Amino acid sequence: MFVANFVALIKLCKMLGTDYNPSNADIKVTKLEAWLLLAKASLKALNVAAIPWMRAVNARDLAFKKLDALVTRIINSVIQCGADEDFIKDAQTICRKLQGKRATPKVETVPDDPNTPTDESIKSISASQKGFDDRINNFDKLLQLLLSEAKYTPNETDLATAALTTLLSDFETKNAAVTDKYPDVLKAQLDRNKLLYTATGNGAELSGKVKHYVRSVYGPTSPEFHKFAALEFHNPTK
DSSP states (O other): OHHHHHHHHHHHHHHTGGGOOOSOGGGSHHHHHHHHHHHHHHHHHHHHHHHHHHHHHHHHHHHHTTHHHHHHHHHHHHHHTTOOHHHHHHHHHHHHHHHTOOSSOOEEEOOOOTTSSSOGGGOEEESSOOSHHHHHHHHHHHHHHHHTOTTOOOSSGGGSHHHHHHHHHHHHHHHHHHHHHHHHHHHHHHHHHIIIIISTTOHHHHHHHHHHHHHHHHOTTSHHHHHHHTSOOOOTTO
16 A cells, blocks of 8 residues: 555656656655655565465464364374373363363454564464464473373374374474574565665655645645645554
8 A cells, every 4th residue: 555655646746747846856756756666676575575484374274274173083092092090181181272272261362463464463362372383382292191101002093193293293394484484574574664664765754755845835725735645654563
């Protein structure tokens, strides 16, 4: 929206013809167009950096998608394997954490972070350690517990500790891929935000100066100024 509004701003400046003749070289049309090229390049760089990260996120989500159902099968296998009650209770405790279950359910809303490509506000997390790092840690705890019990020897291949060890490694690899790719996204976001909002000669600053100039030429109640004033260039991080 910011860049689209800046395009509209330049078009309005051009529509004023020779009336748009600021003494400040920074807000002459040629300079505004030069800044626009930088802004478009910055957005392109962010899109390029975001794709590998988003693909890693999707791969991780897919890997974890069937974990809840698998954990349910594991705990039922544990209950019937002949192990003692303490082992079963310990396994059930870990499984509840993995599935996000607790005596009193609690959900916390995650506010959107305008510095990320995704909208975190549409997601919720429980107070039951459902973050990926916590789920991986709890899955490892469950695996170590199962490895400690000689009676846990299911005939189902995907429930066996060997398969679960491989699955844990896959979780760790996919989670690390998300973490490894995010710095590139973060740098691109910071570069974009500096160009749009915080660096010297940023887009928000330039658009404000253009509006002040048009207001000085036509007045605050003029239809010309109202067209410029309708274009918003707010910093979403403030």
